[in-house]
Amino acid sequence: MTGGDDEGDWIEVRRVTDSIGADMIRDFLHEHDVRVAIRGNPQATRMTWSQTSDVLRIVVAPGDLQKAKDALAAMTTESSHPFRGAAPIEDDSERADRFVKPRSAIGAAVLAVIVPIGGGHFYARHGAAGTVLAAGIVGAALGMVVAGRAELARTWALLVAVDMIGAFWAVRRFNAKRIPSEGTQRRWALVAVVLAFATTLLTAER
Structure with missing residues (x-):
């Protein structure tokens, strides 16, 4: 043993x-x-018929007593410990991510046409963008039916195309776990809706 403590003063921490x-x-x-x-005779042999045996004492230097107690406690405790900590607690979202299947980019594009109310982006889990696009698509459809504005069919088609093309890339972002924030989704979707209506109005005036 090394260190400044006299071994004769070492403290017993365990008996076996x-x-x-x-x-x-x-x-x-x-x-x-x-x-x-x-301390004791670790080489002593215990007879199988004997009811007694040599007691072995585990002793440590006084300066390491607290460290020894902490380490020995770690051998039996089930709680988190600096020597033998419990397994890290897994976040619920991380656990759920393991069971989320990758989505199909082609499937998202097809769904945008089959369900023309932002279906592609909803499938790609870009709900904020899907909601804004759905509002624009429904608004264009109502304008055609209620107000009799046939030119809004172009707006409707443009927004469905935006949903179809955008959903293709949105699925890739979803699979890579790089989904933009809802604010970012709303901003670019709103820009797409405004441009679609503006394009229709400008071309209708010619």
């Missing part, structure tokens, strides 16, 4: 009757920089 167990405890404490020794 098994030399193998004593060696394991000593090695464990060594791994955690604790000055440790075994």
Whole structure:
């Protein structure tokens, strides 16, 4: 043993009757920089018919007493510990991500046509963008039916095309776990809706 503490003053921290167990405890404490020794006769053989055995005492340097207590507590505790901490708690969202299947970019584009109310972006889990596009598509359809503005069919077609093309890339972002924030989705979708209506109005005036 090394260190300034006199081994005669070392403090007992554990008693065992098994030399193998004593060696394991000593090695464990060594791994955690604790000055440790075994007192007793670790080489003594216990007779199978004997009801007694030599007691082996695990002693540590006084300066390492607290460190030894912490390390020994870690051998039996089930709670988080600096030496043997519990397994990291997995976030619910991370656990759920394991079971989310990748989405199909082609499927998103097809769905945008089959369900022309932002269906492509909803499928790609870009709900904020899908909501804005759906509002624009429904608004264009109502304008055609209620107000009799046939030119809004162009707006409707443009927004469905935006949903179809945008959903193709939105699925890729979803699969890569790089979904933009809802604010970002709303901004670009709103720009697309405004441009679609503006394009229709400008071409209708010619």
